[in-house]
Amino acid sequence: MGTHSTYTRGLHEVADGIFAYLQPDGGWGWSNAGLVRGDGSSLLVDTLFDLALTAEMLETMAPVTGTAPVSTLVNTHANGDHCYGNQLVAGGERGGSVEVIASAASAAEMEELPPAALAAMMRAEFDPLTDRYLDDAFGPFTFEGIEPPRIDRTFSDRLEVEVAGRRAELLEVGPAHTAGDVLVHLPDDGVVFCGDILFIEGTPIVWDGPIANWLAACDRIIDMGCDVIVPGHGPLTDAAGVERVADYLRFVTTEATARHAAGMSAADAARDIDLGAYSDWLDAERIAINVDTVYGELDPGHTSPGVIDLFRQMAALKYR
Numbered sequence: 302m303g304t305h306s307t308y309t310r311g312l313h314e315v316a317d318g319i320f321a322y323l324q325p326d327g328g329w330g331w332s333n334a335g336l337v338r339g340d341g342s343s344l345l346v347d348t349l350f351d352l353a354l355t356a357e358m359l360e361t362m363a364p365v366t367g368t369a370p371v372s373t374l375v376n377t378h379a380n381g382d383h384c385y386g387n388q389l390v391a392g393g394e395r396g397g398s399v400e401v402i403a404s405a406a407s408a409a410e411m412e413e414l415p416p417a418a419l420a421a422m423m424r425a426e427f428d429p430l431t432d433r434y435l436d437d438a439f440g441p442f443t444f445e446g447i448e449p450p451r452i453d454r455t456f457s458d459r460l461e462v463e464v465a466g467r468r469a470e471l472l473e474v475g476p477a478h479t480a481g482d483v484l485v486h487l488p489d490d491g492v493v494f495c496g497d498i499l500f501i502e503g504t505p506i507v508w509d510g511p512i513a514n515w516l517a518a519c520d521r522i523i524d525m526g527c528d529v530i531v532p533g534h535g536p537l538t539d540a541a542g543v544e545r546v547a548d549y550l551r552f553v554t555t556e557a558t559a560r561h562a563a564g565m566s567a568a569d570a571a572r573d574i575d576l577g578a579y580s581d582w583l584d585a586e587r588i589a590i591n592v593d594t595v596y597g598e599l600d601p602g603h604t605s606p607g608v609i610d611l612f613r614q615m616a617a618l619k620y621r
Contacts, residue, residue: 306501306502306535306536308323308325308536308537309323309325310323310324310325311323311361312336312358312361312362312365313537315492315529315531315537316487316490316491316492316528316529317490318337318338318339318467319335319336319337319338319487319490319492319529320335320336320337320338320362320365321333321334321335321494321529321531321537322334322335322336322358322361322362323536323537324349324354325536326503326583327500327501327502327503327532327534327535327536327583328438328503328534328583328584329438329439329584330350330382330438330439330441330442331350331382331534332347332349332350332382332383332497332533332534333347333531333532333533333534333535334346334347334348334349334358334383335347335485335494335531336362336365336366336371337464337467337469337487338365338366338369338467339369339464339465339466339467340369340465340466341368341369341465342369342370342371342372342373342464342465343365343366343369343370343371343372343373343464343465344371344372344373344374344375344462344464344467344469345362345371345373345374345375345390346374346375346377346485346494347374347375347376347377347383347384347494347496347533348374348376348383348384348385348386348387348389348390349382349383349385349386350381350382350385350386350442351385351386351442351443351444351447352385352386352388352389352443352446352447353443354386354442355385355386355389355390356386356389358386359389359390369465371390371399372398372399372400372464372465373399373400373401373402373462373464374387374390374391374399374400374401374402375401375402375403375462375469375471375483375485376401376402376403376407376411376450376452376483377407377482377483377484377485377494377495377496377497377533378403378404378407378410378475378478378479378480378481378482378483378496378497379403379407379408379410379411379414379479379480379481380478380479380497381414381416381419381444381447383496383497383533384403384411384450385416385444385447385450387401387448387450387451388447388448388450388451391450391451391453400453400454401450401451401452401453401454402452402453402454402455402456402460402462402471403450403452403455403481403483404455404456404457404471404473404475404481404482404483405455405456405457405481406457406473406475406476406479406480406481407452407455407475407479407480407481407482407483408452408455408481409480409481410479410480410481411449411450411452412449415449416444416447416448416449417444417447419439419444420444420445420447422435422609423435423439423440423444427609427613428613430613430616430617430620431609431612431613431616433616433620434612434613434615434616434619434620435612456471456473457473458472458473459471459472459473467487467489467490468487468488468489469485469486469487470484470485470486470487470488471483471484471485471486472484472485472486472521474498474514474515474517474518474521475509475514476509476510476511476514477498477507477509477510477511477512477514477515477518478496478497478498478505478506478507478508478509478515479497479508479509480509482496482497482498482518483496484496484498484518484521484522486525486527488525491526491527491528491529492527492528492529492530492531493522493525493527493529493530493531494531495522495530495531495532495533496533497532497533497534498515498518498519498522498532498533498546499522499530499532499533499534499535499538499542499543499546500532500533500534500535500546500583501532501534501535501536501537501538501542501546502535502536502582502583503534503535503582503583503584504549504579504582504583504584504585504586504587504588504591505546505549505550505587505591506584506587506590506591507550507553507590507591507594507595508590508594509594510594510595510597510598511598512550512553512554512594512595512598515547515550516547516550516551519543519544519546519547519550520547522540522543523540523543523544530542530543535583549579549582552579553574553588553591553592553595554595556570556574556592557570557574557591557592557595557596557599558595558599560573560574560592561595561596561599561600567589567592567593567595567596567603567605568589568593568606568614570592570596571588571589571591571592571593571614571618572618574588574592576588585618585619586614586615586616586618586619587615588618589611589614589615589618590611590615593605593606593611
């Protein structure tokens, strides 16, 4: 686990007419997307964190979408790095009649966390360490002028869609990473786009939980037996990579539970845990959020700190 894969930015054909758009290094905001070309139209899986990145991605995809324009966009979840570029696909000169699909839980979460809120957070000043952390994580991106993502169709549990002869199963596996995580499974092609159920060589971040749902989602991915597994962040992976994500989640649960039983606060527990083999994963300081989520599962009366306080804790861990 001490080495990191070398992979390149851009569009990669991973199966016949199926593409992954990858963005190293897979850290905060550097997410992956996907494209499925059908007979005369295409399905897009996710957009990117800001308009410039999404425009670049769409230009890269133009040799494919020029003859098979995007007719369907699926957002795997509500985090902005997977949906803030929607307006470039769902409207304007690139758009046309594009149907945008997300789980009902994700659509609701998008309304609760508009792009303007992140733009305001980046304009605010907190303490020097937190400001440094936020700038390192989100400084490369521009959040001004982004419209809230438009969703045309929502579903719960499962939805099958066909785009010009290509069949896709949309499987809701959240709440886990967020409230409404969705897998996009192409059963006829042996490919699955996993959104942020998978961070490969980077640290998963459990915003919602329960972790048991996330572990069940990992089992579901493995049981699909896909040849190609596309994570939300990081390089392409296989069943062993999925199992490593599950191992990390089990590790966090065990370590946090022991410290909760010993009476430690969540913040103290996050500082105390020796990450061992996971210490060289990107954004290892996310342990602060993950421990706090476990504490919330163990104790319904647990009060989580606000988002800024959690970023403050992560900053302290990262720069200590």
